[in-house]
Amino acid sequence: MTVTYCLDCDHEIELGFTLTMGQRVKCPNCGVVLEIISTDPIELDWVYDGPAMNVDWGKSWWRITTSSTDR
Ligand SMILES: [Zn+2]
Numbered sequence: 513m514t515v516t517y518c519l520d521c522d523h524e525i526e527l528g529f530t531l532t533m534g535q536r537v538k539c540p541n542c543g544v545v546l547e548i549i550s551t552d553p554i555e556l557d558w559v560y561d562g563p564a565m566n567v568d569w570g571k572s573w574w575r576i577t578t579s580s581t582d583r
Pocket residue numbers: 518519520521522523539540541542543544
C-alpha cells in the first residue's frame with residue numbers, strides 16, 4: 513500500500529497499489545480532491561476544474577469585447 517500526505521492538512525492518504533498519472537484521490541480528513549501528477553516520486557497537485565475556471569474565461573472574453581467596443 514502506497515501512502516502519501518495531503519497537501520492541505522498533511523493527513524495520511526492511502527493511494528492503493530496501482531498508481532496512475534491523473535488519478536484523483538480524496539483526502540479522508542479534509543475532503544480535498546488531489547490529482548497524481550507524478551508516480552515516481554509520488555507528487556500530488558490540486559485539481560483545477562469546475563465553475564471557477566469557467567467564470568475566469570467568461571470575464572476575459574467580456575473584457576476583450578468591451579475594450580474593442582471602446583475603440
Ligand atoms: Zn486533507
